[in-house]
Amino acid sequence: MRTAADALQTAPLPGRPGRALLAALRSHWRHYVAEAAGLAFFIACASVFTVLLEHPASPVHQALAGHEVGRRAVLGVGMGFVIVAIVYSPWGKQSGAHINPAVTLAFWCLGKLRGADALWYGVAQVLGGLAGAGWCKQVLGRYYAHTSVHHITTRPGPDGAGVAFGAELLISFVSMAVLLGALHHARLEKVAGWLIGGLIALYILVETPYSGMSLNPARSLASAVAAQDFRALWVYLVAPPLGMGLAAVLCRGWRRGRAGGAEPPHYPAPG
Template sequence: MINTIRRHYPEYLMEAAGLGIFMVAAAVITAAVVHPSSPISQIDPLLQRSLIGIGMGLTAISLIYSPWGKQSGAHYNPAVTLTFLHLGKVKPKDAFCYVIAQLLGGSLGILIAAKLLGNVLSHPSVDYIVTIPGTQGAIIAFFAELVISFGLMMTVLTVSNTARLARWTGLFAGALVATYIIIEAPLSGMSMNPARTIASAIPANNWTAIWVYLTAPILGMFLASEIYVRIKEQQAVCCAKLHHQNHKRCIFRCGFKAQKLSDQLPDI
């Protein structure tokens, strides 16, 4: 384990930093839209979610295509990492370190946001951007999280393993993040990410239906991976990176190296 950490710690730090930045952006954007002192806090809730969704979708895209995202693979989510572990693309030691890094990075990000925003972040309208079930309850939230997590992973696997589309995986993922926030957020708060939910739950001390956010994203992504490999076969999954068309090192069990697919596509 020590040797693995020494060799791969840059990727672990990049994962932590990526989710941390995402959490800061989520806090700032959400506060700017929904806090009562904001001039746009009284607009239609759908328009509010649209503004937040567009902002977070662009944030996700920027992180995926950033130099750090290109190197770490831009998981930023334990459910994503564990799914690629299940698919045999991530080694167990790396998966363990990625999950720890994501948990620490997300928590650090929300603490930084709290320092930046002060009482704004703790205001009930923002409440540390916690993800909790909507008015229809935890069971609906569970199935909603299951469906959107399934959709994200199926999209990532399909696009990233299609040579002519692979370099656009980050755009597809970011578009789904935006769409889900706009459409699905009223049902579950739109998490898809256990580390993201835990990071907000700690300072808010709000663990409402936490089981939903610890189980549904992982189950949904696992289900997508199982269906994908049954249709395409295990060898169809080339790598655990969301963006591989670059010259950054890859620490995963990477099929692109053997197939040289990355050489066929320009770096973006």
């Protein structure tokens, strides 16, 4: 099976870094646009859902007042379906639907992406996140800025930044381990997007009180910029890439061990 990510890995690029970056941009710009659009869409959906569920003036919030866990469950299901929609959309299939620099880093560690493509993916994801948060700031205005929504920033819970860091590290590691396990299983590969969507829903329900549930440095950065609130942002810039990168490295080592030291011929990617 040949995926969009396979094409990124095997396309010939010039040797010099500057030329490689320009060549990658000319050849694969559609992939980068898809990544930017995917994260912008994700942030827009998360923002609208959060305003509906958390703003005191929202009829949805009023109907679920006093049911914080219920509101998180609704948000989790909604965002789980958003992830599934992005992964299986034509644009998601085109780029592999990373929409997350931590995911891109993990696939680069696996040799799935060339350095130039990984860099452009990261740039596109950050720009897409900023654009999505900026759009929400303009359209949702005071509802988006209300303290109950606070531009959907991710912030540590009452237990502090240390617990938030550990929680983000754990859910990031588990997410990448599940994804790689599914992508290397013939029956699970086709439903990998559904598995990740299900994990997102579970994390929002269970893990949110500890870290706000990010998994995504670009998503947290975009919200922090919109809110101009950078407190504990380091947690979300460091923990997800570390967790997902660690899962990728361990997966690669495990598969090499099973293959007697040889590199597996193919690492499938989302899409």
